[in-house]
Amino acid sequence: MTSRRPSPEASAVNVGGVVRDDTPTDEVDRREAVLESLAGTVRELIDAAIRTTVEDAEVHRIRADLDALVARLRTAQLPGPAGIRYNAELRSWNWGNAVMGAANAIAPPLRVVHGPSGCHADLVLGAAYEGPPGLVHGGVSAMLLDHIMGETASAMRRTAFTGTLTMRYRRGTPLGPLRLEAGIVREEGRKIFVAGSITAAGGVTVEADGVFVQPAAGTGDGSPQQAST
Numbered sequence: 055m056t057s058r059r060p061s062p063e064a065s066a067v068n069v070g071g072v073v074r075d076d077t078p079t080d081e082v083d084r085r086e087a088v089l090e091s092l093a094g095t096v097r098e099l100i101d102a103a104i105r106t107t108v109e110d111a112e113v114h115r116i117r118a119d120l121d122a123l124v125a126r127l128r129t130a131q132l133p134g135p136a137g138i139r140y141n142a143e144l145r146s147w148n149w150g151n152a153v154m155g156a157a158n159a160i161a162p163p164l165r166v167v168h169g170p171s172g173c174h175a176d177l178v179l180g181a182a183y184e185g186p187p188g189l190v191h192g193g194v195s196a197m198l199l200d201h202i203m204g205e206t207a208s209a210m211r212r213t214a215f216t217g218t219l220t221m222r223y224r225r226g227t228p229l230g231p232l233r234l235e236a237g238i239v240r241e242e243g244r245k246i247f248v249a250g251s252i253t254a255a256g257g258v259t260v261e262a263d264g265v266f267v268q269p270a271a272g273t274g275d276g277s278p279q280q281a282s283t
């Protein structure tokens with residue numbers, strides 16, 4: 055997952071919804087690997103549940119087993135969503151994020167790569183992301199582009215919220231391997247204009263334009279609010 059770097063000036067326990075948590079980095083890394091492993095298996099479970107053709111009685115037995123596992127996980131839970139946390143070493147983590155949370159099995163396994171002219175990510179979407187038959191759901195495409203374009207706008211150093219996101223679905227996006235790309239087009243004051251696209255084997259399937267806005271209260275480099283939203 056993307057590791058964000060809050061400001062060295064950050065000292066408050068909870069700034070802009072980002073929580074200071076002084077778990078040592080090696081412990082965060084260890085726990086993240088454990089939860090990521092669990093999420094991978096749950097992701098497999100989702101795909102298997104969608105595509106299973108086992109008989110009804112077997113489905114009922116599997117469900118009972120799963121109910122027992124859920125009860126075990128519920129014996130120790132956070133009181134609400136995972137949020138964004140960072141420690142004194144400026145390691146940050148947002149394990150519940152909808153697009154790239156390490157502990158979130160619903161999140162596609164997205165790894166954003168930052169380059170000199172923008173960001174890209176390669177990923178494979180399976181049956182859990184289907185909209186039209188064999189094609190990616192349009193809302194999933196928008197979610198993915200929103201995220202990578204937001205990361206591009208933030209450039210890992212500033213807060214930038216999605217203000218307006220315009221999608222052009224040029225053709226169906228097939229399930230399977232995809233590439234996301236995004237780059238900054240221009241900036242005007244607190245507004246950052248970003249272009250993004252999804253490319254499949256046959257070429258570009260979706261293009262997007264976005265206006266990302268640095269909120270008045272969160273403008274400036276290094277704020278602890280810069281973690282992924």
Ligand SMILES: CCCCCCCC(=O)SCCNC(=O)CCNC(=O)[C@H](O)C(C)(C)COP(=O)(O)OP(=O)(O)OC[C@H]1O[C@@H](n2cnc3c(N)ncnc32)[C@H](O)[C@@H]1OP(=O)(O)O
Nearest residue numbers: 200201204205208215216217218243265267269270282283
């Ligand atoms: C690493 C991070 C990856 C994150 C990827 C995911 C990104 C997300 O999904 S963020 C979640 C979805 N977005 C939101 O929840 C945002 C909700 N909206 C807001 O918080 C505010 O409306 C916000 C921050 C967009 C703008 O608020 P504010 O700072 O008060 O703006 P305001 O002072 O009115 O306007 C500033 C400028 O932006 C423009 N602007 C304001 N809102 C919008 C908008 N929605 N669309 C386009 N432009 C806008 C204004 O016209 C103004 O332009 P100009 O300076 O030329 O007059």
